[in-house]
Amino acid sequence: MDIRMASHGYVRVGVCTPACRVADVAYNCEQIRNLVAETPDCRFFVFPELCVTAYTCGDLFFQPLLVEKARSALLELAAFTSEHRVTLVVGAPIAFRGRLYNCAVFLSDGEIRGVVPKRFLPNTQEFYEERWFSSASDLEATHLEWEGQRIPFGDDLLFRAGSMPDCLIGIEICEDAWVANPPSGRLAVAGATLLLNLSASPELLGKMEYRRALVQAQSARCLAAYVYASSGPGESSTDLVFSGHSLIAENGAILAETERFRFDSQIIVADLDIERLVNERFKNNSYGSSRSEASFRVIEFSLADLTCEQLLRPVVATPFVPQAVEERAHRCHEIFAIQTTGLAKRLLHTGATRAVIGISGGLDSTLALLVTVKAFDKLGFSRSGIETVTMPGFGTTQRTRSNAERLAEMLGTSLRVIPIDAAVRQHFADIGHDESVHDITYENSQARERTQILMNIANQVNGLLIGTGDLSELALGWCTYNGDHMSMYAVNTGVPKTLVRYLVSWCADAEFSGAIAAILHDVCDTPVSPELLPPHENGEIKQRTEDKIGPYLLHDFFLYHAVRLQNRPSKIFFLAKQAFGGDFSDPQLLHWLKTFYRRFFSQQFKRSCLPDGPKVGSVVLSPRGDWRMPSDASAALWLDDLHQLEGVVGEG
Template sequence: MPIKQSAGRIMTTNKFLNLYSHDFARVAVAIPKCRIADPAFNAAETIVLARQAEQQGAVLVAFPELGLSAYTCDDLFHQRALLDACEAALATVVEASATLSLAMIVGLPLRVGHQLFNCAVVIAGGRIQGIVPKSYLPNYGEFYEMRQFSPAENAAASQVELFGVSIPFGTGLLFEVSNLPLLKFHVEICEDVWVPIPPSSFAALAGASVLVNLSASNVVVGKAGYRHQLVAQQSARCLSAYLYTSAGKGESSTDLAWDGQGLIYENGELLAESERFLDDSHIIFADVDLERLSRERMRQTTFGQSVRRHAGEVARFETIRFELALPLDQALPLARSVERFPYVPADPKRRDERCTEVYNIQVQALVQRLSASKISKVVIGVSGGLDSTHALLVCAKAMDRLNLPRANILAYTMPGFATSDRTLLQARQLMQVVGATAAEIDIRPSCLQMLKDLGHPYAAGQDQFDITFENVQAGERTNHLFRLANFNNAIVIGTGDLSELALGWCTYGVGDHMSHYNVNASVPKTLISHLVRWVAETGAIGGQGSDVLLNVLSTEISPELVPGKAGAGSKPEQITENVIGPYELQDFNLYYILRYGFAPSKVAFLALSAWHDKTAGNWPNDAKVVRNQYDLAAIKRNLAIFLDRFFRTSQFKRSCVPNAPKVGSGGSLSPRGDWRAPSDSEATVWLDDLDNIPG
């Protein structure tokens, strides 16, 4: 049943589950087997692969350079019979495209005037949309292209007559799918991307989000790796997707060999790569996030400055628009891998590198703060929970870096009315194994005094566990820490993390919100969990420290401010994730809303793609990590919690947070850094978008 949207759109279940509804585009790179100087055979292979691409839901498929003729024809390119056959093959492909709902880019030699050009032809809807000649012709090593072809700059006209139709011709062409407007692509050919300033650089500034390279590219030792570097860097610099296709089986082996390497990158990230040296035709697919690319360009303001600086080059581009029959009436799930834990790499090697780097950033920042302030001691509250554990580890490493004794860490655990025996024991053990100067302060007497001064019912023996009861304990702990810092000429180290700040799950002005310096403020809960695990697994604190850290990791997250039903020291009744939702899901929401500003409907679509399958996600070899699964109802429910807390109720806490180092490109919530927002905004537009999701 259609669901009415506030923006006037109708979103059915199928439409919500369709990747094109969320500004993704499925693109393909095809590597057909070929026959040298047999255009009819090559056209047939091209059409077969194009149909396969359409069946998989792709809207764009790229084929190799000179694919209709084969690249290795050499002086055969000057034979009229071959050139006539290439044009006939092109006509066959154009005719076949009339029944296909995608754009094709094929390569062939093309006569224009009295010159021969190495061309890429863009075909869609039974017609040629435009023709792009190769700009840079290699004439070194094994390449002799200037013997047969003219470079693009030699062209005398911007239109060519072909099959009785006038067609745009030149390197300044952009192609836009008008019913998917973020899909605007540019085509260059092989050597064009190997030069210092590729034509695609200016095309990106002119608005192309997808850059396509039709290449032949013979293989020699080391070349495959260099192609990766080249394509990755071009896609990253241009904030674009980059499709690279090259010739495979069938090209001449007289002097060369061919590996058929196809690549699809998005902003420096590899999305798909073909297997090399295959005997058969093959095709690779990737779902490109067009909105992500657009938002990166919007966020990175120097991109716009580059557009202005190169206005002359940008102005020469012409946009050719055409529609495609997008498959919007069917569920088309995202084929792209979406990691459940965007802050924590799935690959173990990359995960270890990430943990090493984040840990060192935190340590370096604290070392600088202590050195600059000429203070040699820190005060930290240790609860036996996750955040204070990691902050304590950072303090220990900072003291080592400063050649100061770890005894300069003045660590205090302060049991209150709801402190469990488990966390109290863990706090004591942590302070001991780290080598801090450990102390224990029972805050219950001072809390009772304040409750008595307030006239609170608990002071008279009534079990009233309200917000005042909770915050009196949190406030007493913080008051002690700041006064202890004054007394010992030290600074208070904050422990609150990025996830808590995002959700407002911190008490204003107390330890998880306020400190002299907070080492955890831009580290999300899921990453802190892995940082602690990483320290445990590397044995960085020695002795029995690893066992203590693993015990902390297996402890349910709780503020421990309301006594358990079994009495003092028992398991707490308060479980944080029962109130604000699972951190693993809320960190996912935080990443895509903070980093990219995606609409809630898209975040939900991504979450469903990541979390609907128990076999998906990070840490596949880690038996200690529970693999959860969330259906759309659970995703919407928890996303609603996030949106309301993030946009409506919590900004006033983030507007006055203490100094803290930013650790990752995923963003921080410092009002001096990544996030500036009013403290009295509404969450209405985000919640309305969430309500538009069917089901």
């Protein structure tokens, strides 16, 4: 299913490091045209500083022949943009009123739409730019007059794509990004979502890492996309070497970068999510309160839209779980530290030296138990003060019960085994419920009986009841109201299900060993289930959560994109197709995405009265933290957005 890029807020940008020859304008422009012609699925291209002439011309910049040839080449490239329906931003020397300026030239619609001169000219160590160029601060005019065309000139220019008004482009040049107060900051405050830097950055030991960090940081600070195009090794090597290290960043993440030290032309292409950047700014009141002292001229240009099936940007299937093993382990360590510290603080505040936790042998209660154990260790409390309670019922299997009991014993906690069958049957008799009817009353009665037991034991031992439910369950409302939904401190409330499994596995490898680690790995291999329905005849779990509500892998993906990035449902569907490929069919994705939205809206009332619990990542649903939503909001608008896809993908 092809989609229009602009309809989902994407702009495709090509960042080029062309092969070059010093002072050979014809050759350099040929390389520019070749890169564009070889990349037909892109309409917007950014090239390095002074790429028309090369950056390292030195005193040849004083030669009128070179400057005049560069001017003619710009007019030719402008005509080229009309022929190929592209937009180019190239670097060239511009002569004006007896001064020479190092400029970025914006070419589109067959014209030179604007010229932006460099403001900060490095003139220390290996740099001598003030020998040849004047700064934008010296400029006394607002326009150039070339062959009857009046061209906007100055570093107060912003360029807006007519087909996507939120794609507002600001430009700075090389050194501008390395100063204490870069122009890109005021450009972003003025609304620029896409920041371009045309650069010629020589390579030095350690500079690559610093350059990458600088680009990442500026894109994050400005809540913008930052495109950095740098000159390659075709530049003069008289005293310096240029590597051609170009980068594309978006809000602190590097989307693409070139291979360094290549003499042939290179291009990297990425799809930038302008819609996301605008939304990030909506949510950030620090950005909203920023003010720009300067005024800017906005120039419209035409940016041809593209259709595509595949995005040129990473779309990971597990946004909460890093793919790299080392990064994942680091994140698990951080989350576990946040959880244990949060619980330790609550224990200190309440003066409690006892804790109560219901354990089932499942993932969530196991993680909560491990957090509690380490919090007690941190405070120097005896683990015997942890009252672990396992409450076998109608659906409990031998596997989960055994894992729960053995784990509690090996960890040195106090263990109580309290079967709930008789108490629940008495309750059924009291309310007149037929035990053979396995409906929601049958299931929730068990959950509420367990919570009643745990609450009362907490009162009995003067302890704190530790909640076990996770973020994904809260998003879907997959918890019993006033049952497992309630506790005195919920340590997993900020951890999504896909990450819970990795946390338990990490604990097995990093925090524990031996028989305890073996049990933890078996818990990770156990199907997710509330175990409220009787098991199969062979004793295996019959009730599997994901058969009922859908794969947590998908729901965590939907949650991240719906809450963290505020993407509309149709865009989430498109992104899910990118992330999951052939793992799920289009009808399956649509079916479970509808399920997510129906449940997410209908179950808000459970999230409106959550117990306290620590935020560990960028998504949390606490009404006291990041998420404030009416419990009676309608899902119609979001479901209607998905209904429009039904004719294309069918029903799942």
